[in-house]
Amino acid sequence: MGKKVALTGNEAAAHAMRQINPDVIAAFPITPSTPIPQGVAQFIADGKMDTEFVTVESEHSAMSACVGAAAAGGRVMTATSANGLALMWEILYIASGSRLPIVTAIAARALSGPLNIHGDHSDVMGIRDAGWIEIAAENSQETYDGLIQAIKIAENKDVMTPATVFFDGFDISHSIEIWEMEEDKKVKDFIGEYTPLYPLLNTKEPVTHGAWAPPDWYFEHRMNQLEGLLNAKEVVKQVGKEFGKEFGREYGLFEEYKMDDAEYVIVAMGSVCGTTKDAIDSLRAQGVKAGLLKVRLFRPFPYQEIAELLSNAKAVAVLDRVSPAGAQGGPLFTEVRSALYDVNNRPPVVDYTYGLGGRDTQPKHIKSVYEALMQIVNTGKVEKQFDCLNLRGTWG
Amino acid sequence: MADKLLNWNEVLIGATIKDPGNSKNYETGSWRVEKPIWNPDTCINCMFCWVYCPDSAIKVDEKGNMAGIDYDHCKGCGICVEQCPSKPKSLAMILEANAKNKTEEDLRKELFSK
Known part of the structure; x- marks a missing residue:
């Protein structure tokens, strides 16, 4: 049993990130997910997490910085919404194609136009073919639980695929609900240490990421990538069960x-x-x-x-x-x-x-x-x- | 080019390359429309061609002198000819179609004996 707290969906996501304490978070603010990186920045300023927070000039850069940090071998997270996610679009494919297990919290929001900042699924449905794992959360509890599980799912050796946990903008992101927050150490133990497969920073075994795949190679790499994504289904079930055993809230595919x-x-x-x-x-x-x-x-x-x-x-x-x-x-x-x-x-x-x-x-x-x-x-x-x-x- | 074209379930995850520098094994010479021909008789070994070549396709001998063109990788861009400072130029381009079935010696005579 965790501690009951009354906090918003965005705060649930920020607390999940604090407890996960990834190596790098690169993010750019956009309504309604802004309070997530804002909360993370506050936690870092208060010494409650030691993540390297990279402030960037756009979401395109945010996801690009995430790709770089993940290729270097880091555990990486970000958060965004709507047009910000749309601006990340090109790089989302590079993250999944490079098999970098970046985890993104998305406060789902309508895409303009006409200009609208409120909740719907236009953004998350727009990226459904980007090769990312997409997990829907109904409420703040599922957002918090989902982000913790997403780390374990994305980083599974058979999966190695980026994941997003999305929750409805404003309906959840800005609504205060009562949910259970687990102990920092228990979350840390649950997700475990991340061991990247081919980190760029390992100079003893130099590798190239992001190389060119001509017509005689690209197809094979794309199907290899698909296998990782499909493997996520069993891992989602397995991690959902483990989560239930540890924290009392079990999850499945639906x-x-x-x-x-x-x-x-x-x-x-x-x-x-x-x-x-x-x-x-x-x-x-x-x-x-x-x-x-x-x-x-x-x-x-x-x-x-x-x-x-x-x-x-x-x-x-x-x-x-x-x-x-x-x-x-x-x-x-x-x-x-x-x-x-x-x-x-x-x-x-x-x-x-x-x-x-x-x-x-x-x-x-x-x-x-x-x-x-x-x-x-x-x-x-x-x-x-x-x-x-x-x-x-x-x-x- | 790798020794073998691997199947989808054999390729390395994320299209990662574990043997850096393997682009040398990927031969791009067949892309050429025009072919550069080198004339060692007028070459002054300034190595401008080596500096400018975008494909590292200028061969260098152990003394650091110009030693010819690596036709397995030269894509025929012609930059080497453009920047060659010797008078007359020691590099010239010829259409691959017109170079067919001719030795390098034949082509040198054809291009540089005028």
């Missing part, structure tokens, strides 16, 4: 909420899952068999496990906190729907975009989703495959 006999299922990620659980509780009191599949690991996407779980449902709704941007649905929807293609019992799957740019999503909106699922099952017809929650005006 969380099942009242899924055992669920007929109407919502699939979602992030803080909306808390709202959904509340809605489920009141629907269950009325006898509706509602359930939630909360996806924790988005990359690599555990499509087989998710398909298996959903094949027992009568109807499924996926909540995407991004615009489908011209695809059949949001990224979570297309993943889930594609995964279900291989199972014999395929329930109808619909998609909702919600919460763009910090738009509120309340239990009544979630209830409307379950009502739509019940109507699909009752009528046997899907009237709308895609819809929006809490949007002014009728979509489609």
Whole structure:
């Protein structure tokens, strides 16, 4: 049992970084993740951690400095949001391609324009093909726990892949919640020492990082990289179990909420899952068999496990906190729907975009989703495959 | 070029290279469109070509003198010809297509005997 504290999601991330005490943090401030590097800078100034904090002139430089520090052999972390993450984009691929286990905390935020600084998943969904491990946190506790686990997952010898833990901007980043902080030493022991594979600073065994791979080599290296990313799935499960053993909070690839006999299922990620659980509780009191599949690991996407779980449902709704941007649905929807293609019992799957740019999503909106699922099952017809929650005006 | 083209599950993680300097094994001479020819008769061994060559493709003998061109790595950029200060120039470019099946001696005669 840790110590109960009342702190924001950003403070949870900053405290995780303090306890992890990485060799280097290079970061540039951007709303709503600014309090993370700010908190880290304060901890360093107060002598509570001895991380080398590199102040840079942009997020592009922040991730570049992280890549350099990680190639040198350091344990490296950073934090960002939205346009800052977008500016890192080019270097994210270099980090994953170079197999550098950098861990990034992301307070997920809408991308401009129009200019908006509030929560949605546009930033984290924008980097879904960058070869990073992506772990969604519902709340401050999961943010703190997730960052500690992410270090161990990313640095696993079979993985050696950068990881991000994302939590919803403002909804979580700026909300004070009660969560448990573990003892510094226990966290330190849990993550252990990091031994880099080919550190540049080891002059006894000189190596080259970031070399050119022409057409007769690039393909092989990219597939070698993919294997590391895919290996993360088993390691996420293993580290989640170890974490549970040590601290009493076990984690897996996803969380099942009242899924055992669920007929109407919502699939979602992030803080909306808390709202959904509340809605489920009141629907269950009325006898509706509602359930939630909360996806924790988005990359690599555990499509087989998710398909298996959903094949027992009568109807499924996926909540995407991004615009489908011209695809059949949001990224979570297309993943889930594609995964279900291989199972014999395929329930109808619909998609909702919600919460763009910090738009509120309340239990009544979630209830409307379950009502739509019940109507699909009752009528046997899907009237709308895609819809929006809490949007002014009728979509489609 | 490495001895063997490795499979995806054999390559080193992160495209890391454990044997630095192995770019020497990667032959880039086939990229050439034009080929430089060296004339030792007028060369003054100033080594400007060696300084300027972006591919380290100027050969040097044990005395530190110009010893010819490494055609396995020379990409045919022509910088050596541009900066050669001897009068007449001791380096000249010829299209690879026109150099085919000719010895270096033949090409020297063709380019420098005028």
